[in-house]
Amino acid sequence: MELPTAYNAKEVEDKIYQLWEKSGFFNPDKLPLRHKKPFTIIMPPPNANGSLHIGHALFVTLEDIMIRYQRMKGRKTLWLPGADHAGFETQVVFDKKLEKEGRNRFQIPKDQLYKEILEFTLANKKVMEHQLKKLGASCDWSREKFTLDENIIKVVYETFEKLKKDGLVYKGKKIVNWCTKHQTSLSDVEIKYEERNDPLYFIKYGPLELATVRLETKFGDTAVAVNPKDKRYKDYIGKEIEIETLLGKNKIKVIADEAVDPEFGTGVVKVTPAHDPVDFEIWQRHINEIPEPKQVIDKYGKLNELAGPYQGMKVKEAREKIAEAMAQKGLLDPAKTQLDYKHNVALCYKCGNIIEPMILDNQWFVKMTAKPKSGKLSLRDSAVKAVKGKKIVFIPKRLEKVFLHWMKNLRDWNISRQITWGIPIPGDPSGQVFDTWFSSGQWPFATLKSTEKGDFEKFYPTDVMETGWDILFFWVARMIMLGIYATGEAPFKYVYLHGLVRDKERQKMSKSKGNVIDPLGVVDLYGADALRMALIVGNTPGNDPVIYEEKIKGYRNFATKIWNASRFVLMNLDGYNANIKIQLSAKDKKTIKDFQKTAKEITKEMDEFRFYVASEKIYHYFWHTFCDKIIEEQKPRLYPLSPSGSSGRAKKEKAASQYLLITLLSESLKLLHPFMPFITEEIYQQLPIKNKRDCLMVETWFEK
């Protein structure tokens, strides 16, 4: 048999993918029943607002490895693909697109905007599907779901109704994280904190003095608070003091609250419930003592009419002007101002603009720590119980601690967004949409309840949720909570969390830095198998993997090596008959035994999710044992130089050698297949072996 000396991935890969698709074996229903238990992974649906990046290639590879491995082990494997409309994320991407076109979403009628984003999303979705195939994803396309599919939305609404009935959803007037750029509220996980230096001013409030950064919110003060144990101020508690506000004199009440730290500043705080979450909580605790909150900053981050002459100014400008004016009036002591005061500022995780806490009256919240009417455990507690009871296992284990710690501090979840793109909240006249994570938090059961009949019963709970650790709180936590709440069972048994792909300088990859590796470009150059190996070898769960072109090239070379070793074996099979009994030497037997030992080790690594070790082991075996040693040792047996070359003994030696090579080659290809599916399949198709299957994809994994 003649094969070219270099493996041509480009030619082979599309052909092989078609072969797999045609075989029907992506669909678990088409697989022979060799194992009672199915094996299910619900694919984290990529955001349909761009092309796949290297991080997607990583998750595709990891999940495909698990799926292919389990399929070869005989499980009926379901890998359910999907695409995410990705509400806020896509809205942001689309906003940028509009900006480039000189348009603005706030000037486009809602219906038209929605339609445009839908078209944009569906186009991206199509591109992504093609890209997933390029990477070798052996997922069941017949069950593909989109987060805006009607029957998915139906499930989401059912859960929402259930939560309402259980008293776990409420619509409230509450302080929210408001992004003045995106014009929407955000949940607590969608804000990040950054250390900033700002001036800390010391101002006079009548007889008292207090320290504040946010001078501009003073027009919204409804009280002054001190610690109840602070003896310095005990005579003021419960009394009103007269203060000068720049807009005239005003009376304000002094209250006592534990939240005030007597050590900080003067031990006195101004209370602005409309613009500070801590102050909001103070107000809640003293709701009968102090007046309603007064909003002084509007949705665009500008001061409103309550700020008198400062109306229309942005926060920063107003702050400086107010400081000046107060200093002039002797209400602020500039000598005391701490210019380099370090504190954390809340920012929008997308645009980095400062979050303005703001009270909105039509916000939907999910209670995280309250018991449902129909059950005993809160969303939070049921999830914690499942994790502590090992119903869900984290890989790596240490992230379980991170998860539990986060769960401890949970506050109610704001699920309303003031954007156009997403699933509308039913019964909300203001036209808000759900936080995407509210619907994608239901993804494992929503998908299975809306595909083939009986899928939910067959495949739920799923086996593994594999995703990036950066969305542990955004997504994994919500899936666990909502999954248990809606179905009574944890949605998956294992959570495998991979890291963020970085470049050789350990930098995040981003378009603006120009250090991105386009996975499809790499596939084009070096083949999907090479990229997959480069993404897996040495990549431990929970840690950020590093990828660079040389590494990919290294595994492209490995693909060539596999190719040529196979070529060698196939070229030396003259006279070989798979059905004739072979006499193996003691050394041959030992060689096979060594292989089995290696295969056993690799199997163990696979079972324990250590793909980064398994891949290296099979790599090492194939190249440095099979090629470097075994093949070299067989050469004299395959073409003996002595005149006795045609003797019966020499023929037997040759036959044994051929058997040894073809056996070890085909067995090695099986072990390599989950990692490098294309090249192994292509070679398998040409092997003259006994009991050959339609494809390597459904061969039997090493058993012993």
Added chain:
RNA sequence: GGACGAUUAGCUCAGUUGGCUAGAGCGUCUCACUUACACUGAGAAGGUCGCAGGUUCGAGUCCUGCAUCGUCCACCA
């Protein structure tokens, strides 16, 4: 303020119940275009496994302390 992780070859990283003569990719040097493969082969250089103690017959691997880097959570008016 809490918690976690990392520190191993020039670079990027593996090394999971303690037995390692410490591995991989890339890079460096020498030789070989030998009929599977130059996207190769043979060989070599390069590591006191962050520092200091401890446990052990034996520690990169376990314990204690320290240093440096990184990450996450909380949040300070």
